[in-house]
Amino acid sequence: MPALIADERCSVHCFDDCSLPSSSKSRKSAGDEPIAHMGKIVQYKRGAEIFGQGQPALYLYRVLTGAVRTVWISNGGRRQIRDFYLPGDYFGLEMGSAHSLSAYAIGDTQIRVINVHTIAKLTGRRKDVTHQLLQVKDDELVRLQDQTLLLNKTAEERIAWFLVRMTARSETQKFITLPMPRKDVAEHLGLTIETVSRTMRQLESAGLIKSLSRRRIQVLNDEALRKLVS
Amino acid sequence: MPALIADERCSVHCFDDCSLPSSSKSRKSAGDEPIAHMGKIVQYKRGAEIFGQGQPALYLYRVLTGAVRTVWISNGGRRQIRDFYLPGDYFGLEMGSAHSLSAYAIGDTQIRVINVHTIAKLTGRRKDVTHQLLQVKDDELVRLQDQTLLLNKTAEERIAWFLVRMTARSETQKFITLPMPRKDVAEHLGLTIETVSRTMRQLESAGLIKSLSRRRIQVLNDEALRKLVS
């Protein structure tokens, strides 16, 4: 196993480390993220596997730029996209010693790779580290819970939920840039790409959103969108 | 907050403490369950709330007799049965400090209530306690993962999955006793009670199962049932 040493080296992209809203709304201040700048920065090419299902979980990851998808493949071979991780998000933290899912870079992606052993050593004397570690785990559980709820909803509700969520995680609240193709969105929401496309068109006809380009969406009526999620 | 003291008192029902197969197949030996006999035994009446969503999570629970359902109510008011817990199963362990869901006794139920603080104090010097605690958390995560997969399947696959799962958790592998009404099964699988009923009839017509009574089911073709889950 390669020994990744914690360093404080900061790349040109570090400017956004503390400015982006995280997936969870329960983050109080941006200052109490001791893990945020730990670890080593690694570049991943488009489509590259970051870790695979069943591999030992040795690192905690944090997206700096780009985007990541985690994929769960059931024993029956069914493929499901568990979640997307955007700049500022942590992923790769597992309950057990092995990864229960795989992670791939969606586009070219820059990631901080933090040795969990390094974190574990800190948890003893650094209470803030322990706290953040639990926070990261909580966020992960919330993601999972959200998805189980999601799968009982209609296509329109799912798409609305997805858009609202992406809006909340985007720095520009009105314009969303989707890093992933339609296929990924569909597999994440438990729909087909055709239904995703149709439902989005439907929301556009209703005047809730506006499709600027293939991967750019403008939110026209944020309130109505949120009401659909209910 | 009521202080529940750990005791080793064992009721007449303790005979099955280590004999029942747990939800997870990764349980090695029955001996390494130090938490199994901890805590105080409490009786719950049919339908009684064991804990509620949002309440502080102070205890770990273990079903001795009867059955428990955990219910998740979304902010939109949608109701979803997260899972059922049978004799031998642990529940109520949360990542954070508050319960993210509610728990109810399905029938009259006997439960061991273990103070998490008592466990926490042991984790320092008892490695087996720590290990089992992680195991319980893992089991919970697996339950959640299974359900997300489930909701992308057809009604027939869901029912088959449910029956196979109940079979595996039953001491008599061929005869299943469902402690919960059809409504609970439906809400757990994301179906309606009518679809549950129809699909079961369909499986019975195909010769896979036989409905003995309202809540007793005989598995005739276990292999075919498992193949449906795939």
Place this chain on the structure above:
DNA sequence: CGAGTCTTTGAGGGGAGTCAATTCGTGTGG
């Protein structure tokens, strides 16, 4: 034995999947 709940069964409709064709967008090479 009867009231009430739980369950089953039926008919009909709607939403999402499937299959197939077209358009759009992106990257490549001339």
Place this chain on the structure above:
DNA sequence: CCACACGAATTGACTCCCCTCAAAGACTCG
């Protein structure tokens, strides 16, 4: 810079599975 090619995305027609609504039947408990 344009033409081409390939994959991604859209759009349409059709089907099917499950939900909805409604009624009848079965079990449980007083």
